[in-house]
Amino acid sequence: MTLEILDIAARPDLKPAWRALFDGYSTFYKRQLTDPVADAVWAWLTDRLHEVEGRLALVDGTPVGLAHFRRQPRTGFGEDMGYLDDLFVSPDARSGGVGRALIEHVREVGRGRGWRTIRWTTADDNYRARTLYDQLAAKTSWNLYELTVGDTP
Template sequence: MSAIQPTLVIRPAEPVDALTWRELYRQYGEFYQTSLDEDVLDRVWNWLLDAGHPLNAILAIAPDNTMVGLAHYRAFSETLLGRDAGFLDDLFVSPAQRDKGVGRALINGVAKIAKARGWPFVRWITAEDNAPARRLYDDVGAKTHWVTYELNLAD
């Protein structure tokens, strides 16, 4: 992995980011073979800008002002500790910017926010076959022994 670009900026999402965020988030959906329609994109973007909604976003902005990555995160109630912890819902880096430290910078950005909020940890999941992401995750975090299940309630 090459060193992170020294002028990469990690910052919260702002209203001006709407169009570029939509394109990057569409690519994230495509990666997971999910087509994101305009209603979903509108809803998630509105969540990210709503200070009353738990979902937040930080973005990676390259020196040329191009958005090259995103991370969506939120607090969740960790009942065994009786306190909030962090959950990283989505992490995506533009394919052309992978292996340049962008994903690591976004995770570090979420970790910095988590520390400021007093969260004891940040947790996330990924697809078992997402080997490139798992290499990064194995380096920055610890794989847990938890197995994830999902009960599909759609008709």
């Protein structure tokens, strides 16, 4: 098995495979990924000037996982940190080290950029992923709040 992590911006030809993975991620979280949302995120990921970046994990040349991440200011420390927005591994590729490899890749990107911290959230009932996350990171005691600002599509 050959595992490779690719920068999405360097491989726009992989959009259909990325879309299938992002659809899987959205379905897992009980959201429907619309074409306008997918197109907006894809535009971000392929624009080197946009803050959101993406990586695809390929096993033997087949895309099986994705990670979307970005820089986030950490105001209490006067520094930048990383935020892992989305992480998904196709069900048939789970338990093969793909999720760990994607997180470790983001860690290396962060290390190169001087980030001391990378954060992410997951659903409380995402037990399988949390098993991996508990091996790699410390669960915080923070609660997540979401304020609706206006009508959204």
